[in-house]
Amino acid sequence: MPAFKTLDDLTDIAGKRILVRVDLNVPVSDGKVTDATRIERVAPTITELSKKGAKVILLAHFGRPKGEPVADMSLSQIVMAVNEVLGQKILFASDCIGPEADQAVASMKDGDILLLENTRFHKGEEKNDTGFTEELAKNGDIYVNDAFSAAHRAHASTEGLAHRLPAYAGRTMQAELEALEKGLGEPARPVVAIVGGAKVSSKIDLLQNLVKKVDALVIGGGMANTFIAAQGIDVGKSLCEHDLADTARAIMAEAEASGCTIVLPSDGVVAREFKANADNETVAIDAIPSDAMMLDVGPKSVEAVNEWIGKASTLVWNGPLGAFEITPFDTATVSAAKFAAAETKAGRLVSVAGGGDTVAALNHAGVADDFSYVSTAGGAFLEWMEGKELPGVSVLTKA
Numbered sequence: 001m002p003a004f005k006t007l008d009d010l011t012d013i014a015g016k017r018i019l020v021r022v023d024l025n026v027p028v029s030d031g032k033v034t035d036a037t038r039i040e041r042v043a044p045t046i047t048e049l050s051k052k053g054a055k056v057i058l059l060a061h062f063g064r065p066k067g068e069p070v071a072d073m074s075l076s077q078i079v080m081a082v083n084e085v086l087g088q089k090i091l092f093a094s095d096c097i098g099p100e101a102d103q104a105v106a107s108m109k110d111g112d113i114l115l116l117e118n119t120r121f122h123k124g125e126e127k128n129d130t131g132f133t134e135e136l137a138k139n140g141d142i143y144v145n146d147a148f149s150a151a152h153r154a155h156a157s158t159e160g161l162a163h164r165l166p167a168y169a170g171r172t173m174q175a176e177l178e179a180l181e182k183g184l185g186e187p188a189r190p191v192v193a194i195v196g197g198a199k200v201s202s203k204i205d206l207l208q209n210l211v212k213k214v215d216a217l218v219i220g221g222g223m224a225n226t227f228i229a230a231q232g233i234d235v236g237k238s239l240c241e242h243d244l245a246d247t248a249r250a251i252m253a254e255a256e257a258s259g260c261t262i263v264l265p266s267d268g269v270v271a272r273e274f275k276a277n278a279d280n281e282t283v284a285i286d287a288i289p290s291d292a293m294m295l296d297v298g299p300k301s302v303e304a305v306n307e308w309i310g311k312a313s314t315l316v317w318n319g320p321l322g323a324f325e326i327t328p329f330d331t332a333t334v335s336a337a338k339f340a341a342a343e344t345k346a347g348r349l350v351s352v353a354g355g356g357d358t359v360a361a362l363n364h365a366g367v368a369d370d371f372s373y374v375s376t377a378g379g380a381f382l383e384w385m386e387g388k389e390l391p392g393v394s395v396l397t398k399a
């Protein structure tokens with residue numbers, strides 16, 4: 001466990017302005033939060049600080065707006081869900097720096113909770129720019145980082161601020177690291193990892209090291225399409241990053257050298273529209289029509305995935321096997337989730353899953369509570385698995 005200061009070390013905070021970095025990057029559909037797990041996980045930190053009379057100023061990102069304000073990436077759409085989870089009304093400011101933010105902070109009363117607009121609406125956030133960090137810092141006396149799931153990013157609000165203000169880990173940051181260490185510190189073998197989802201470019205590099213640590217790597221979701229295409233198979237209009245073909249091939253070579261089995265889908269469920277109940281068919285992986293996209297792995301592939309789960313003593317899972325938000329493309333994810341949950345309940349498996357959408361998928365399958373541990377983190381969790389230093393964590397230990 002890394003040594004850092006926690007909320008236990010924070011005393012006499014009534015009236016203090018505390019900048020709390022949280023991860024509110026939650027799944028949203030039609031402007032409504034569809035899975036509030038990340039909000040629920042940061043609620044204890046927010047409530048504790050507010051009850052102690054601090055002015056709690058929440059910093060968070062939503063989506064990847066690339067340094068510009070984008071209406072559908074506004075955190076204003078998360079406010080209602082935060083109110084519901086906390087059981088109290090929070091305040092909102094339409095910018096995280098500048099006059100809007102300054103005035104909103106200046107008018108806070110002790111115990112108030114204020115959410116500032118998406119930090120990624122400014123280019124300085126992802127650049128970890130000192131000027132931008134200064135702008136954020138001037139509205140706080142203390143910095144608390146409770147966003148373990150964003151701790152793999154060295155951004156102004158996840159890393160920079162810890163150099164500027166007295167820095168502490170929030171309750172969730174602390175709990176996530178403790179739970180991962182307990183569940184995966186010395187994992188029982190065989191270790192099987194499932195990696196799926198849509199964030200192919202930001203996660204594919206992580207697989208290069210992951211294959212050295214696990215006995216089998218099951219690849220599904222959009223990630224699988226990139227690997228399949230790298231083998232020269234036409235994936236039609238499927239979500240796929242063709243320019244990462246070399247990386248995918250290098251990972252397969254590294255896996256072979258490390259004795260890690262790569263498990264790719266042998267069949268898929270394809271459709272021509274990304275919508276619920278779209279006309280679909282199951283095809284062999286080398287028979288994806290050129291005008292269709294693979295939205296789920298097929299029944300033979302699910303069987304293989306479940307066989308690997310059955311062989312595993314430890315399962316590590318990030319990223320759904322298909323577009324689980326729309327039926328029937330949730331079938332593979334739900335089947336594997338239920339099987340892993342049953343194996344865990346039977347005492348045959350330690351199962352650790354992570355990622356905003358992965359948590360939503362397990363909740364959708366009704367089995368999140370049956371996993372050994374569910375982390376809110378996806379990419380950060382994979383980087384932690386690799387043994388990489390997470391900038392948001394290491395800066396707290398050095399503070």
Ligand SMILES: Nc1ncnc2c1ncn2[C@@H]1O[C@H](COP(=O)(O)OP(=O)(O)O)[C@@H](O)[C@H]1O
Nearest residue numbers: 197198199221222295322323355356357358378
């Ligand atoms: N074959 C696919 N085609 C398109 N999108 C997919 C496919 N498989 C999974 N997805 C999408 O991946 C998203 C989740 O990916 P990601 O953000 O990487 O997961 P997490 O948040 O758990 O880390 C979901 O919105 C899901 O619809």
Ligand SMILES: O=C(OP(=O)(O)O)[C@H](O)COP(=O)(O)O
Nearest residue numbers: 023025149150355356377378379
């Ligand atoms: O949702 C997140 O990561 P995840 O999808 O890996 O769980 C975090 O909020 C980090 O977001 P980012 O990958 O856009 O930096």
